[in-house]
Amino acid sequence: MKNAFFRGHGLGNDYIVMDPKELTFRLTPKNIKSVCDRNWGLGSDGILALVPTKKADFGLRIFNPDGSEAEKSGNGLRIFARYLHATGKTRRKRFTVETQGGLVTIELHLDRHGDASAATVEMGRATFKPAALPCALQAEELIQQPIEAAGRPLLFTGVSVGNPHCVVFKPAGESWSREDLLALGPALEHHALFPKRTNVQLAVPTGPKDIFILIWERGAGETQASGSSSCAAASAAVRLGLVKSPVTVRMPGGTLNIDVAGDFSLTMKGPVAEVARGTLSPSFVRSLR
Numbered sequence: 066m067k068n069a070f071f072r073g074h075g076l077g078n079d080y081i082v083m084d085p086k087e088l089t090f091r092l093t094p095k096n097i098k099s100v101c102d103r104n105w106g107l108g109s110d111g112i113l114a115l116v117p118t119k120k121a122d123f124g125l126r127i128f129n130p131d132g133s134e135a136e137k138s139g140n141g142l143r144i145f146a147r148y149l150h151a152t153g154k155t156r157r158k159r160f161t162v163e164t165q166g167g168l169v170t171i172e173l174h175l176d177r178h179g180d181a182s183a184a185t186v187e188m189g190r191a192t193f194k195p196a197a198l199p200c201a202l203q204a205e206e207l208i209q210q211p212i213e214a215a216g217r218p219l220l221f222t223g224v225s226v227g228n229p230h231c232v233v234f235k236p237a238g239e240s241w242s243r244e245d246l247l248a249l250g251p252a253l254e255h256h257a258l259f260p261k262r263t264n265v266q267l268a269v270p271t272g273p274k275d276i277f278i279l280i281w282e283r284g285a286g287e288t289q290a291s292g293s294s295s296c297a298a299a300s301a302a303v304r305l306g307l308v309k310s311p312v313t314v315r316m317p318g319g320t321l322n323i324d325v326a327g328d329f330s331l332t333m334k335g336p337v338a339e340v341a342r343g344t345l346s347p348s349f350v351r352s353l354r
Contacts, residue, residue, distance in 0.1 A: 068345040070107065071148045075140030075337050077289030077318035082113040082148040090353040094132025099353055100345075101130035107345070110285050111135070113145045115154075121163035123149060129284025136166030137227035139292015139321070143184040143337035146171045150181045151339055166227025181337065186292070188331040189227050191300035197225035201258050208304065214252035221253070222301040226331060229263040229283070230297035231256075234270070234307065241267040241279050243287075250281025264291070266298045270307040277315045289318030296331045299323035 067089055071082040081100065083092070090096055092114055101109045111129050118124030125145055127135040135141075142162060149155045150173055158173045167189045173181040193206040200223050202210055207223030212231075224230045231253050235241060246267055253265045265281040280294045281287055288294075299312035303325045310325040321335040 066344055068350055069342070070345065071152065071342050072107075072109070072340040073144035073147055073338055074340060075143045075290060075292065075335060076316065076321070078110055078140040078291055079108075079340070080111050080113050080138075080141050080144045081107060081109045082115070082145060084115045090350055092128065096353045097128045097132045098130065106349075110282070110288060111138070111141065113138075113141050113148070115145075115149075118163040121161035121168050122155070122157075123160065124163045126165065129282070131284045133284040134165065135228055135284065137164045137169075137188070137293050139186060139188060139294075139296060139333050139335075140290060140337075141292070142169060142171060142186050143292065143335060146173055146184050146186075147181045147337045147339055164227065180339070183334065183336045185332060185334040188293070188296050188333050191224050191226050191297065191304075191325075191329040191331055193222065193224055193301075193304065195223065198223050198229035198263060199260060200229075200263075201260060212253070212256065212258060214256060215248040217249070219249075222305065223263075224297040224301050226293050226296045226300070228293055229259060229261065230266060230294060230301075231259065231263045232266045232268055232298050232301040234268050234302070234305070237270045237307075239269060240277075241269065243279070246279045246281055246287060250287065254281060254283055264294055264297070266294050268298045268302065270302060271315070272308070272313075274308050274311065275313045275315065276302050276308060280316060290316040290321070292321060292333050292335065295321045295323055296333055300325050300329050300331060304329070 116124040170187040174183040176182040267279040295314035324332040
């Protein structure tokens with residue numbers, strides 16, 4: 066079908082999946098913003114595009130709702146994997162996907178209906194090196210480094226899991242508010258220390274193997290859940306000695322389980338849901354041209 070889409074979500078973080086070969090318009094930043102607009106378009110936290118690759122079983126490009134491109138998305142990868150299985154593009158339960166943030170391996174978990182309602186994703190290795198994000202700060206590692214945002218002095222841990230993250234912890238027993246996120250999220254995303262912007266997590270340890278995070282995604286803003294953010298926050302918490310692996314990461318949208326290996330290789334497991342399949346209307350497509 067021309068101009069077909071598949072919509073899914075991972076813990077409320079929703080994406081539209083499209084095959085550019087089936088589209089009669091190009092996925093330009095302007096068109097991506099129009100499709101993702103929640104009032105004037107289909108509405109989404111981003112678009113997942115199936116692309117050719119010679120390095121993996123499938124290729125994926127990930128676009129934020131502001132038209133920019135993301136290197137990697139944990140929730141997006143689970144949604145993409147369910148799309149591949151649900152639409153018959155693969156019958157395999159284990160396969161590889163190439164992203165701009167590196168190659169990942171995905172294992173599907175089928176429920177009693179035969180749907181891939183959960184997936185385990187090998188997300189690669191976390192690094193705290195400034196060049197990996199990138200971050201302009203001169204340091205060996207970005208561990209509890211000072212930063213000022215929205216007029217507040219903070220300490221952050223910078224993590225790359227194929228895409229950049231700025232994790233700010235409060236001590237156990239304290240909490241972050243949504244107002245904190247709305248103030249600090251955009252200030253940190255666009256901070257001068259991060260020349261390519263960054264994702265932001267406001268985190269607090271809640272148990273020996275548990276953390277809670279609020280999420281501000283680069284190019285998307287406040288989100289209910291994020292797989293790569295969970296991986297980044299979990300690896301930062303382990304690196305700081307706040308928790309031990311495996312880490313249960315709780316978010317407003319739900320919970321993901323993250324295994325942090327000794328070399329900071331990351332494995333994420335969590336649910337994924339299909340919401341709808343359809344086609345964009347001819348009149349809407351004409352507006353994109």
